[in-house]
Amino acid sequence: MRLIKQSILQRDGSGSATLLPEDPEDMWHLYNLIRPNDLLRASAIRRITNETATGSTASRRVTLNLLIRVKSTDFDAQASQLHVSGQVAEENQYVKLGGHHTLDLELHRNLTLEKAEGWDSVALGILQDALDQTKKAEMFAVVMQEGLANICLITEHQTVLKTTVETKMPGKRSNLRGEHDKAQEKFFRTTLDTLLRQIDLSDPKPLLLVSPGFTASSFQAFIKQTATQANDKPLRNFLPQILTAHASSGHLHSLNEALASQAVKARLKDTKYMRETALMDKLMELIRKDDGRAWYGHREVTKAVEKGAVGRGGGVLLISNALFRSHDMDTRRKWVGLVDKVRDVEGGEVRIFSSEHESGKRLEGLGNVAAILTFPLLNLEEDDDEGGGGGLEKGTNGVN
Amino acid sequence: MSNRRVKDIAYDADDVEDYDDDDDYAQDEELSPEDQEQMRQGKIKVREALGNAYSVPDREIEDALWNYYYDISKTVSYLKDQFQPVRPKQQKQPSRFDQAVAAVQAPQAKKSGPSPDDVVEQAQTKGKKGNTEKHSKKADESAGGAVQAVADLSVQDAPKVKSKNLDVIAEFKKSNMKNTASFVVVGHIDHGKSTLMGRLLLDLQVINQRTIDKLRKEADTIGKSSFALAWIMDQTSDERSRGVTVDVATHAFETAKTRFTILDAPGHRDFVPNMIAGTSQADFAILVLDASPDSFESGLRGQTKEHALLLRALGVARVVVAVNKMDAVAWDRARFEDVHQQMKAFFVTAGFSAANLTFVPCAGLTGDNIVRAAPKETASWYEGPTLVNALDDAEPAERSLEKPLRMSVADVFRGGVTNPLSITGRIDAGTLQVGDQILVQPAGETAVIKGIEADGEGETSADWAVAGMLPVLHLAEIDPVHLRVGDVVCSPTNSPIRNVRALEVKILAFEHVLPQLVDVHRGRMHVPGRVSELLAVLDAKTGLEGKKKKLRVVQPGSMAKVRVELERALPLEIPGRLVLRAEGKTIAAGLIDAVVG
Numbered sequence: 001m002r003l004i005k006q007s008i009l010q011r012d013g014s015g016s017a018t019l020l021p022e023d024p025e026d027m028w029h030l031y032n033l034i035r036p037n038d039l040l041r042a043s044a045i046r047r048i049t050n051e052t053a054t055g056s057t058a059s060r061r062v063t064l065n066l067l068i069r070v071k072s073t074d075f076d077a078q079a080s081q082l083h084v085s086g087q088v089a090e091e092n093q094y095v096k097l098g099g100h101h102t103l104d105l106e107l108h109r110n111l112t113l114e115k116a117e118g119w120d121s122v123a124l125g126i127l128q129d130a131l132d133q134t135k136k137a138e139m140f141a142v143v144m145q146e147g148l149a150n151i152c153l154i155t156e157h158q159t160v161l162k163t164t165v166e167t168k169m170p171g172k173r174s175n176l177r178g179e180h181d182k183a184q185e186k187f188f189r190t191t192l193d194t195l196l197r198q199i200d201l202s203d204p205k206p207l208l209l210v211s212p213g214f215t216a217s218s219f220q221a222f223i224k225q226t227a228t229q230a231n232d233k234p235l236r237n238f239l240p241q242i243l244t245a246h247a248s249s250g251h252l253h254s255l256n257e258a259l260a261s262q263a264v265k266a267r268l269k270d271t272k273y274m275r276e277t278a279l280m281d282k283l284m285e286l287i288r289k290d291d292g293r294a295w296y297g298h299r300e301v302t303k304a305v306e307k308g309a310v311g312r313g314g315g316v317l318l319i320s321n322a323l324f325r326s327h328d329m330d331t332r333r334k335w336v337g338l339v340d341k342v343r344d345v346e347g348g349e350v351r352i353f354s355s356e357h358e359s360g361k362r363l364e365g366l367g368n369v370a371a372i373l374t375f376p377l378l379n380l381e382e383d384d385d386e387g388g389g390g391g392l393e394k395g396t397n398g399v400n
Numbered sequence: 401m402s403n404r405r406v407k408d409i410a411y412d413a414d415d416v417e418d419y420d421d422d423d424d425y426a427q428d429e430e431l432s433p434e435d436q437e438q439m440r441q442g443k444i445k446v447r448e449a450l451g452n453a454y455s456v457p458d459r460e461i462e463d464a465l466w467n468y469y470y471d472i473s474k475t476v477s478y479l480k481d482q483f484q485p486v487r488p489k490q491q492k493q494p495s496r497f498d499q500a501v502a503a504v505q506a507p508q509a510k511k512s513g514p515s516p517d518d519v520v521e522q523a524q525t526k527g528k529k530g531n532t533e534k535h536s537k538k539a540d541e542s543a544g545g546a547v548q549a550v551a552d553l554s555v556q557d558a559p560k561v562k563s564k565n566l567d568v569i570a571e572f573k574k575s576n577m578k579n580t581a582s583f584v585v586v587g588h589i590d591h592g593k594s595t596l597m598g599r600l601l602l603d604l605q606v607i608n609q610r611t612i613d614k615l616r617k618e619a620d621t622i623g624k625s626s627f628a629l630a631w632i633m634d635q636t637s638d639e640r641s642r643g644v645t646v647d648v649a650t651h652a653f654e655t656a657k658t659r660f661t662i663l664d665a666p667g668h669r670d671f672v673p674n675m676i677a678g679t680s681q682a683d684f685a686i687l688v689l690d691a692s693p694d695s696f697e698s699g700l701r702g703q704t705k706e707h708a709l710l711l712r713a714l715g716v717a718r719v720v721v722a723v724n725k726m727d728a729v730a731w732d733r734a735r736f737e738d739v740h741q742q743m744k745a746f747f748v749t750a751g752f753s754a755a756n757l758t759f760v761p762c763a764g765l766t767g768d769n770i771v772r773a774a775p776k777e778t779a780s781w782y783e784g785p786t787l788v789n790a791l792d793d794a795e796p797a798e799r800s801l802e803k804p805l806r807m808s809v810a811d812v813f814r815g816g817v818t819n820p821l822s823i824t825g826r827i828d829a830g831t832l833q834v835g836d837q838i839l840v841q842p843a844g845e846t847a848v849i850k851g852i853e854a855d856g857e858g859e860t861s862a863d864w865a866v867a868g869m870l871p872v873l874h875l876a877e878i879d880p881v882h883l884r885v886g887d888v889v890c891s892p893t894n895s896p897i898r899n900v901r902a903l904e905v906k907i908l909a910f911e912h913v914l915p916q917l918v919d920v921h922r923g924r925m926h927v928p929g930r931v932s933e934l935l936a937v938l939d940a941k942t943g944l945e946g947k948k949k950k951l952r953v954v955q956p957g958s959m960a961k962v963r964v965e966l967e968r969a970l971p972l973e974i975p976g977r978l979v980l981r982a983e984g985k986t987i988a989a990g991l992i993d994a995v996v997g
Contacts, residue, residue: 248984
């Protein structure tokens, strides 16, 4: 994303920014930035119907710039498309004030965003991330087991499941010798064909093959064989970019296990998702020990921060960006306040997880927020049983 | 009978592969027992296929079968070529199915097959019905003459099946069948599960020496001669080249008392899901242990332990512990006793009752104490049963015949030309018969059973099957896309199983359980899901819910009630057994307590 123009005041966060999305990933950033009640100006196509005196109608499409007050957003992760619907906030010759419109945001077209609540620290953080122009590490991964392959693209901020290949594999039956091998070959071929439709071989990203057992290495051998047999030069050049890793199943969430393996770590260190995965593993380890050093859940984490336990010297707040997408302004403000408190007042570390990464999904299971404390706190959960338990838990479900 | 096979028939290359060079046994005047058996079955099938319209002497059929390597359809078309049909006058109409088979083969058999009239009629019917026209299920069954059958075949590739409306339970009682039992073979990797089973089959003469010689030759060529016995069970090229069992292999054999089905499970930790699948079909288990010094201990840390816990979790109570590779420790009594004591203590702490455990020392590679007794000179100290005798002591399993039908699909495959879609699996409860309509969940599609092969493949066809059996069902009137391994087959009318997305499960934790992502296993099925909420700790003894306190983590060894959400809806019901796994480890075993939508 490029910043074309901005007029954000440091003092109260008011003002607007004009942005130019260039990469599909930018849509994800915009999805996290644009909240209900924000003002968004972007180009739109609207169908205008004219009625003549005789009663016949003629319709035409006009391209125009619309300013809308956002009501809701809809993000399609697979296609990286963001649809923003709201009411028109500035009248023009075609559209009346208050008319409804859904903007389909497009790449390479300017848009201007003004935050209703002002640009808070989290919003500015997202903006900063989005504007970072350094080449980001992206890779394809195929998480597979016999008969099932999940093809996904891992980017800095998302794990996008592109497609799933599922073929029927006959079981092991004594009278069907050879059938199994044939089915396996067919499965590999389908997976490779599907994969090649996703990968741009002229500028290939690394490919990670993940599976239990030997499926991944057999598939790697199959790609090699195909490349040699067909004398496919681009595919042959792609071969060194392929790595394999072990996981216990072919389901997408097994990607976590593969990312934790040494071979993958060496290749991908210093990317956001690797750091997230490592931190998540550390958190899980601490929670298992159950010694009061790590807590999860809304109320517990809030309380731990209040007691000053998430501060300088090892305190980490892990929070999923799903919480900042809350439609309720107060809820969002509360979480932003928590982040600011940990970062600015307590001096602790804040890690904002992407809900679209597997590590973010793990955090989601824990209520989207967790903390590693500087000193152990026990019985955080006990003295609030009368406080209408579960109320916040339900809040979590509302966010997703 | 000519004992030299005709060489000028066009046969598939595959057919040849399965046989050795003719030269070794061209001299034999006598047929081997399995050839005789094949001949007998083939003859019956050919007779059926020919119907009453042809009168062919037995000898001709035998010769033709021999020539065509027991290929029924080729034999039939050859015989039809040779013998003109006796035109039926008052004779019983051949069954519709036979007519259809004949019609299919008409192009091959130039002169005979169905009469020209039939062919014309068939063409006309085809034209009238059109290929797009859906076959009405309510089509009058009794009106179905040969023409109708052919029309059905062209539209739907499956003839309409008529139910005999048997009282299956009464039939079952009347049939006085031998006990049937299935057992799963589990244990740590490389402890010799497949080899032990290969040896068992060889010594019981289910597998003949010639097959094993051939396998041994193949194994020798890649330098893995000790794997020859295991190759009886491990048949895919991956499994053979790597020397590791990947998927469950099934094989049937019979003792004087019981018909057994072996489910040979993989020991590798990556394939525990397949082991769970195998165990869910079994009545009892053989746990194979390697007696040699270091292997036993490393197994105890690895899959020996995990498999044993899974057996308990999946409700397998009876375990025969085969202390294998006794030849490697020279049948050392002290070693056997040592292993015996350690394992017994372990099993009892895991919740097995000592009365349900049998320990048998054996040696899979040499075959000692499996079918024949242990060698007297080295193992005179052992007075217990051989492995086969220990198996035979199995109490017949309780069959839930009266309950609504439940069958878990273990495999979906193409059964052959006449049976394009077949499934196999264990019937957990209830009964079924040819002609029954069944409901396949989670797809929610119905199908009709058009044929049943009781207990394994290529065996005798049957009219019915009951709980406890692992039959092959040939299906009609369903699209293969609706069938997956792990599906549940039930009756569409008699309390069908429902698909659910969320469950409350009482778990016994083996590792720490947090709200986390897990793989949920039920038999063959495994889907991603997550533990979404820890509801309560349960008291280990009373099973009651503990004091109200928000639960943060379930400690290993404790019991708890948790809520599990599945990524997609699955057919599950109370009281189903589940296994939760994460990151390659079994973290908990559970019993479904309540289902939600």
